[in-house]
Amino acid sequence: MELQPAINGEGALDSLRTAAKKLADKGSIRDEIVGGIYGVSAEICSSAVVYRDRKKLGSTYKLDNIVTSRVWGFPIMLAGLGLVFWITIAGANYPSSWLASLFSFIEGYLTAGFTALHAPAWLHGVLVLGLYRGTSSVISVMLPPMMIFFPVFALLENFGYLPRVAFNMDRLFKKSGGHGKQALTMSMGFGCNAAAIISTRIIESPRERMLAILTNNFVPCNGRWPTLILLSSMFMIGSAASGAFSTLATALVLMGIVLVGIAVTLTVSWVLSRTALRGVPTHYTLELPPYRRPQIFKTILRASKEKSLNVLTRAIVVAAPAGIITWILGNVMVSGDSVLNHMAAFFDPFASLLGLDGFIIMAFILGLPANEIVLPILLMGYMSSGAMVDIDGLGGIKDIFLGQGWTWLTALNMMLFSLLHYPCGTTLVNIYKETKSLKWAVLSAAIPLGIAVAVTFAVAQAARLLGWV
């Protein structure tokens, strides 16, 4: 196809525009153009489409009478969220410990192999105690909950429930200056904040999109769930609780944490839209699509496949090097103590103000590339052996924590810090790419960090003042 040469490109386009403007200014051309298309569409439908029963058409929306009702709208949302957590916790418990025992079984053979080959101790340390344990613990902790959480979530999504959440919650977002669709991007954040940053493209106005980007971190992602689940089941629930009740209580604690995250999201949006991101809310339209029976099997298959691949890739890309680095830091000795211990001691005074300790701060710093590795790094720091430990029995882990002087306050504040602190490296990179602004990327780490420090400080001081710890 031969192109006709364009007459001096840009200038010609501009003169075209002027010509068009002149013609259009004559009358109400614009509305008539729009009207033209809608007229044709209506005309085609009136001759080619027959509705035998107009009443039936509304039937797919009947559920909305309950799901978005004044009385049931919010209780159903909370119950749904709680149910998803409960299914995840209850279902992931056993597979996680099976995977952990499988990995430690394999580790026995690996160690035997290294011994048989007379490999030096440091090599065994780096490769087996660092790399292998780091990677395998991330996989055994992450994979089962994610393989349950995401398919369940995808089912809700395919059923058409999420737009109803956006519909129910819009008033709150509007009051805080955000966009109703922020509820949808937050839902994505439960999976992965990095992906959710990209999903904010559905919000057309730049100001509201920026709000959604800056606050997405307050929704706990895939990498933080295991930390939250583990700590809440170990410390937040009375020792008397057991079995089904303990699972339920853990789900309730998690829900509380999520609600704190939502409250912080709304507050930060509110403050930002009255300071750095001032502006009028832009227009808002939201479609509530008909409910559709999800293709259960296909949805589960697709969601599990995508998630498992995702978790495995991250485990290899991020956890493997982090495992090696942590092992080295924990085993290189400087004046009688490991580098890791020196660093923890350095952060200790500051950390205790926040109700935490130096090792926890270290774990969050080293965990910047991925939240998944925060807990494994912390455990490894605590172990004198300097290797990441298996998340085998919960009791064993709890004993380690208690041995380090943990109280319920330490656990609560670590959960709060995990919920509120800066997003992971991948998310920060995505924020930079999407906003094309170093300033906002830095702020998106600094604001959450500031809030995390302030909240944990306040909680720790209040608890101590009131003599609760």
Add this chain to the structure above:
Amino acid sequence: MTVAGTPLSEAANGSILRITGIDVQGVLRRRLLDLGFVVGNAVEVLRRSPLGDPVAFRVSNTTIALRREESSLIYGERIGGGRDE
């Protein structure tokens, strides 16, 4: 531009209105037209969100939620429906 009729935001749940005018310009006008808020079209007021706003409307066999800011600029005359029918 003043348009005759009741703003959609004032219409009672369950009422059906025929759109008489849209007092919006620019991108939003186009978006509303895309979604079926076209002069002459019928719109049914379905329900309000648990917190009172936005409101869901049934238009062109789809359900669209609008905030008060938008729905108060779309006018219509009541052609049926309503609570007591």
Add this chain to the structure above:
Amino acid sequence: MSKFTVAFAGNPNTGKSTLFNLLTGLRQHTGNWAGKTVITAEGEFTHNGHTYKAVDLPGTYSLYSNSADEEAARDYIIFEQPDVTLVVLDATSLERNLNLALQVLEITGRAVICINLIDEARRLGIEIDLKAIAKRLGVPVAAISARSEIGIKQLLDQIERVATGAVTAPPLRITYSEEIEQGIAELTPLVERTVGSRYPARWIALRLLDGDDSLLASLKEHMERKEAASSKEVLGHGVTACH
């Protein structure tokens, strides 16, 4: 063996992705387009010995409202000129969905209209006269249910007919009011002289009358890029322009 490109356009919530997933299966990856970097899925499928590259455009209500998604979908259809644009419509709300179909058809006649969720429509007592719609639009129309896998083979046959050129149709002509038609008549020759014959001149004239500045910006950008690349002939997909 030839390879054709099929772009999937459609309103949100029409089951477009279900169809896309059904056809491409696991053979898909996230694509990055030239120009605007919008992440979307790309995949591949075969039918009757032809291979098709499937590109899933963002779900949009229109091509005119100038959101980032709509600009991306519009630019893809105009500048990348896929062999077939498949417009997926929801059978249960055809009236609104047809708006997008008409907008696409004003740009290109190389299109297939796919009316999805036909089983759902039947259940709700909606009867659709496919022949009447096909006659009015001038392009093949197929009724399918992606989730129940009804009508898929017929749809693929229609895609093949358009891809191979067995059926051809000019862009759809919607007759506007006299005033608009007069404006179009005045502008069209100017447009043809400026942007060349490769793009649908009548449609661009119409958009200019409507004051579509974003289209003008895209045209400008595209022509500059083309000028820069014209000697090397590296058009089409895979040209990644970063911003």
